[in-house]
Amino acid sequence: MELIGQSAKCVVLLLLTAVSVQSVFVEPPQPITSLRSMAESQTRLPCRYQVQAGEKVVQATWYKELPDGSKEQIITAHFRDGHTEFGRYSGRVRFEGGSPTENSALLILSTEESDEGSYACHISTFPNGNFERHITLTVWILPISSLEPVVLEEGQSFRLAASCRAVGRPPPLLSWDTDLPGQSSNRSNVGGSVSSYFSLHPLRSMNGKRLDCLVWHPGLEQPRRISNSLVVHYPPDATISADTDDWFAGLENAELVCSSGGNPKPDNITWTRGGGALPDGASVIGGRLVFGRALRLNDSGVYECVVRNKVGAGKTEYKLAVTETSHRTSPIDNQLLIIIGAAAGALVMVLVIVVLLVNRYHRHRNKKLERELSEKTEEINSFSRQASFRRLNSVSTDSRVPPEDYTMLRVDSRMKNSEMSLAQQEEGAEPREPDPGQPREGDPTPPEEEWAPTPSAEEEQDNDDTDSSSYQISEALTNHFYYSNGVLRPKPHSNAILLHPRGQII
Template sequence: MTSPPTRLSLCLSVLRIFAIQGTFVELPPKDSIRSLAEEETVLPCRYQPSESNVVVVQVTWYKEKPDATKEQIITAHHMNGQTAFGTWSRRVRFRSSEPTVDSSLVIMSTEVSDEGEYICRISTFPSGNFDSEMSLIVWTIPISSLDPVILVEGQSYRQAASCRSIARPPPRLSWDTDLNGQSINRSSDNGAVSTYYSLHPLRSMNGKKLDCLVWHPTSLTTRRLSNHLVVYFPPHVEVSGYNGDWSIGLENAALRCTSGGNPKPQSFTWIRIGRELPEGVIPHPNGTLIFGRPLSLSDMGTYQCVAKNEVGVGKAEVEIAVAEARGEPDMPENMLMLIVGGVAGGLLMLMLIIVITVTCRHKSKNRKLERELREKKEEICTLSRQASFRRMNSISTDTRGATEENIPLRVEGTLRTSLSSLGQETRFHPPLTPTAFPMVQSTEIVRQLNGSNVIPTDGGSRPGSVSRHHQHPPRSCSYPPDDEDEVDEGLGGPASQEHPDDQDSETNSSQVSEVHSAHYQLTNGTLRPKPRPSPAVISPHASLIHKAQIV
């Protein structure tokens, strides 16, 4: 039995220990730590003393076994270093180079057997030991597989595919398909799960989707194992190439054997029922029967194609008839009419295009010729008028050597000169045309103008006489072009020089003006004869004087 002072000291020591203990600053999760197999796992442990005089002396990690015993994993002393024990020596380490400061444990490659309870023990001086416990759960990534089964058409209800997966925790499996079947799921204690899909195989199911889906918490998405159902069935054979129109002499004739079985046929065989194949007929491995010569009557008969694959045989027959040789098929009547109509329409269009083209060119050429002719005509008229004006101005006033054709022009020139002497405004006009009525001139007037010479009135038989009814040439643009000498006469040539006999005309201009004013009148710039009272009083001897010559 202890004395009272001893009991008191023991109580004070316990109170001191609880008063000065520290805290774990990095605590593990409340439930457990989850990790994946074959990956690195960190078990957190970090102790911080509450007083500065407390020193962490040693750190030790333990794992509790199922029988409640503890297995030492690793230890670290603040002066003697660290030591790992048993199989843990190659698989664990401290996270920090100072284990007394940061005591977290690192399992470099986690295994499923590492799952369990772990203890981190901190030894201090003078406070004693402090423990931190935690639980580790190890998960594994699912390992999945799908095993398809090859089915044959006609078999009974059976398994078409199986899917299996193993993981911690156990995964969940399902099927994604449009096929009409059933699935069965099975599981085991080691985390393996299996599912089976069964159906009745049909030809129409070949190639349909039959996928296995794997669900597990280690993956955020569903894993899909793709698969397509395989159903074998015998070939179904068809023969093509014969349309019932074979005749003697036809070349390159051939029969083709096609099949759609699964798997594809490995061999094709051609036979002629009741007889052997004709000579010159060559069967090919791809199912084609080629007639290597022109057809003859001996090629007639029933031909059969036999296709074979792994699960069965398919057959097809065709009856070949070879007709007599015939000529080229007649062209249908409606086709012939269409061709003839097309040709006729084309010719009609061509003729229409030619006519339109020729007409347009002809009209264009005619317009061009008319334009050129009009320009030439205007040019000729202009030149003719200029030549006429020059001729009228260049004729000499001497009538002794003049002809009757020149007299009207000389008269007109004299009249224009007289008008200019009177000071009146004049313009160029066409040659004067004599009036239909005879003009009466007295003998005194004629003598006054011509001196002592009197112009005879017997019709102008002598040279220099003037015709009674002389007709001037009409104004038109049909005058022939003048000679070079006539053109020069109006511009200072010899004809334009003043004649010696005309020098006295200037002195007698006043007399001529009086005579003109007595017998002519100026109307709109044109000199016209004055009307007479009656043509009966006109002297038969009076003559039309176109120009009074002064001698």
């Protein structure tokens, strides 16, 4: 009994010792960790134990935990016996480090979908016992996708234009990138595959338009694009063209060209004239109707071109009317017209240049004449001012009469003589009453006033000149002087020189 009691005490001590010892893992730090990997890629399952003082890792082992609770051994490494791989994992796994007891991370070289599940890293130490870390692995499969186009024909009812399919883990998403008016529908299938269908009403204008399928998956940085162009078949449209519309007898190398659209490209082109055979010398080369000889008057008629593809046929007509002569001008006439037009253009340009030069010359000459006229006018004005100054300075300086009074008397005398002369010219030979202010013939000569100065020879000459040119002086006085308070005063002028009665320039 005592032995049994001592054994029980030892077991309890061992259990307490095991409970008191805590494991130290560098990675993963948590007891349970989740990871994700891609199929057909390398997967790393981390496991690194940090030994304590006096502790040693004896063995490291990886297990896969099965759904029924059992464990499947993958690989093990003993500090003395080395490592061993088991079952289907042989050749597919290995330890990351060269010393598995120090770095026990597991590498799955090519991950498969079946590798998804829970894994355990078991570390056996001495003297502290065993420790574990659990890792849950999720395996993603990049989608495998495909697109199946459908060839449509114009005139068909609303129908499927293309279908897109993809398989992956997790299941991908599908969409369409197109400007075509249509409808799409998606469907999920067992095993992670999805399908998308695009339907529309086909028209020839849709042919060649973009209809791309986009595959979305969390394992892809951006959606995968499957490029596709819609194919719509439609019958051809025939058209006939020609290099000229001047058909005349004798025309060489005459031909008609039949063009056609359509999808697919037409594989048959036929020519007829009026529903019958072509004229002699005309042959069909591809889509061209070629006359291998000079054109004749009897080649006139209605020519028909018919083009066909596997969808349908198209036809068109061309009325060819051959005339005896050409209604177009010859190349020589065209060249002559071009030469005449060029010469006329050159002549007009020369005339324009001549007119511009003459106009410039006249402007320059007018400016020169204006400048010379201005200089002459200034010179005449200067001479006139100098002559007036000299005549005013020639007035007598008799001390008995003040110079200003004598000047006024002399101007007054000239003014009266000018008025008399003007009156005589206006009345002609008609008699007029004598001026009471003037001496009559036969009257005694009035005595000279004491203040009147004795005229000099120069003054007498001036009086004679004044009598002979009274009209001119009258005009000059009228233009340049005016009466004010019984005094004759000069009119203001921009070029006038004002003189003081004593001969000083103001």
